[in-house]
Every structure is written in structure tokens, then in C-alpha cells.
Amino acid sequence: MKATLRAANHTGFTLVELVITISLMGVVSVLVSTMVGNQMLGYVDTARRSDLVARADMALQMIARDVRSAVPYSVRVSGAALEWVPVLEWGRYRKRPDAGAADPVLAEAAVLDFSNPDTLFEVLHTGTMPSLPSNPRLVVGNSPAMGLDGLNVYGGLSSGGIVPIGTHVITPTGITLGSSGNSISMNPGFQFALGSAAGRFYLVNHAASYICSGGSITRYGNYNIQNAQPASAPPSSTSVLLIDGVTSCQFGYTAIDATYGMLTITLQVTESGESVTLSRVITIENRS
Incomplete structure (x- = not known):
């Protein structure tokens, strides 16, 4: 009697199927890695740009803060x-004598004189002025746009003409605060070239x-x-x-x-x- 051979049931992968599967997995891996890599690079680039914007913005803010406190x-x-x-401190000087002062002579002396070199003036403010910075200088009436000698804080003394000769908008050093804290002395005496409409002075160094x-x-x-x-x-x-x-x-x-x-x-x-x-x-x- 002939033996009857029955076909075996195949439940595994053939070699062709295995090769196709591996190839597809490789393609998918490349696609996934490319997508993830691009997303990561995009994230890194965005983070870098955000950091650059933050740094630049902080620099601009610091510059703005500084120039807003300028003379x-x-x-x-x-x-x-x-x-x-830079302004270190500011205040207001007396422009007119105190009408209610007991001593008119002292009241007149408390006014900042713009017609002659002055050595002392009264500071108008609430309370007492804090201690002066080191080597302070006073600025009153800085007006460089007028284009005249003596009116530019960066320039030299007036050479005469419209602005009195030898005057300036900034003093040399030699500025001291009175013992009571409500007056400023200038030694040697100094004549400012121009007054301030608001009666302001600025301390700088x-x-x-x-x-x-x-x-x-x-x-x-x-x-x-x-x-x-x-x-x-x-x-x-x-x-x-x-x-x-x-x-x-x-x-x-x-x-x-x-x-x-x-x-x-x-x-x-x-x-x-x-x-x-x-x-x-x-x-x-x-x-x-």
C-alpha cells in the first residue's frame, strides 16, 4: 500500500516575508527618526532664539533705565x-527771597545768584538732603541746543558775548552740604551761565x-x-x-x-x- 503524504501546515515566516518586514521596519525607523530629529532641532532653534530675544531685550531695558536718569x-x-x-541726586534751589524771613539780608543770601559768583544757596525740598557723593559737581541750566559757549555740560567756559564770560552750566569740584542739610556751598564761588526754569539743580561726578x-x-x-x-x-x-x-x-x-x-x-x-x-x-x- 502506498503511504499518503499530507501537506504540513506552515505557520512561520518565509524568507521573503522576513526580508520585506525588516525592510519596512528600516524605512519606518528612518522616517520616525527624521521627524523626531527635525522636531528636536526646531525646539532647540526656538529655545535659542527665545534666549537671544530675552538677552537683547534685557540689554535694551538697562540702557533705557540709564538714559532716563541722565542730566x-x-x-x-x-x-x-x-x-x-548720570544724575546722582537733584533738588531745587531758591530763586527768590523768602518774603516771611526775619532777616532780609540772610533771605537774599539764600537765593542762588546768577549775576555774580555765588558761594551758597538754600536747597528747597522736604526734609534734609542725603550726604553728597564723592567729588560732586553741580549742573544748572544745561542747554547745548542753543549752541553757545558755556551752555553745554561737555563744553568749556563761556568766552563772552550773550553768555557772561567765564560762566558755565557745571561747577568744578568743591561742593559741600551745609550742616543743617538744607544748603549747598561752592568753594570757590561760582557763577552759572543760565538758570533753570523749574529751579532745578543736579549733582553729578x-x-x-x-x-x-x-x-x-x-x-x-x-x-x-x-x-x-x-x-x-x-x-x-x-x-x-x-x-x-x-x-x-x-x-x-x-x-x-x-x-x-x-x-x-x-x-x-x-x-x-x-x-x-x-x-x-x-x-x-x-x-x-
Whole structure:
């Protein structure tokens, strides 16, 4: 008798099916890894851009804070350099004698005299003035837009003409606070070139700058007030790095009217091929 052979049931993979499966898995793996990789790169790029924006915005905020505390009309720009004279303290001087004073002579002496060199004036404010900063200088009536000698805090003494000869809007050092805290003495005596409509004076001692150079913006301070605006690190100045990775920066200043000025700043920061550009317009109140 012939034996009958029954076909066996095959339940596994054939070689062809195995090859096809492995190939499909490879294709899927490549697609998945590409999608995930692109998403991760996108996330990293977005995070980097966000960090650049945050850094640039913080730098612009710090510049805005500084220039808003500047002596009126002292902000000046030159390309990638910004300079101002920081106000350390301010107050109001007596413009007219106190009509109710018991001693008219003393009342007259308390007024800040603009017709002759003066040595003392009364400070008008509530309470007593805090201690003076080191080597303080007084500024009254800074008005560089008039274009006259003696009216620019960065310039020299008046050479005469409309503005009395030898006068200026900023004193040398030699400023002291009276023992009662409500008067200021000037030794030697000093004649200011111009009064302040609001009767304000400002205490200063140095100039300050933000200078964009070498891929960074650096704040320079504690250097002498001078006629020429510095384009690089001023002699004997202190320095603090504001922001690095800077590929472009530009400062601009426009006088809106007699009271307000507009400072514009454009800043580009770059890192690992990613760049962001921020612009800021800062309104500066000039009330001397």
C-alpha cells in the first residue's frame, strides 16, 4: 500500500516575508527618526532664539533705565556709541527771597545768584538732603541746543558775548552740604551761565557710555566729563559687559521739541547661526 503524504501546515515566516518586514521596519525607523530629529532641532532653534530675544531685550531695558536718569540734554550719540551724564541726586534751589524771613539780608543770601559768583544757596525740598557723593559737581541750566559757549555740560567756559564770560552750566569740584542739610556751598564761588526754569539743580561726578565694539556692548563709567565723545574705552574708566554676541548695533537721537528727545536703538545678536534683531524707541524727558 502506498503511504499518503499530507501537506504540513506552515505557520512561520518565509524568507521573503522576513526580508520585506525588516525592510519596512528600516524605512519606518528612518522616517520616525527624521521627524523626531527635525522636531528636536526646531525646539532647540526656538529655545535659542527665545534666549537671544530675552538677552537683547534685557540689554535694551538697562540702557533705557540709564538714559532716563541722565542730566537733561546730556544724551548724545555717535554711531555705535552712546554717552550721558548720570544724575546722582537733584533738588531745587531758591530763586527768590523768602518774603516771611526775619532777616532780609540772610533771605537774599539764600537765593542762588546768577549775576555774580555765588558761594551758597538754600536747597528747597522736604526734609534734609542725603550726604553728597564723592567729588560732586553741580549742573544748572544745561542747554547745548542753543549752541553757545558755556551752555553745554561737555563744553568749556563761556568766552563772552550773550553768555557772561567765564560762566558755565557745571561747577568744578568743591561742593559741600551745609550742616543743617538744607544748603549747598561752592568753594570757590561760582557763577552759572543760565538758570533753570523749574529751579532745578543736579549733582553729578562723572560721565558714562555704552560702546558697541568687538562683538559686544560694554558700559563704561566713572570717567571725566569731556568735550569729545569717546568711541572706545575712556581712560581711567570702569567697565561692565552688557551683552556679547552682538553683530550689529546702532544708536540714534532726535530732539522732538524743547522738552522731549527720542533715542532709537537697533541691536542684532547672533549665536550658532541664529540671529535676532530688536529695535527700541526711548522717550527722554529733558526738563532742566
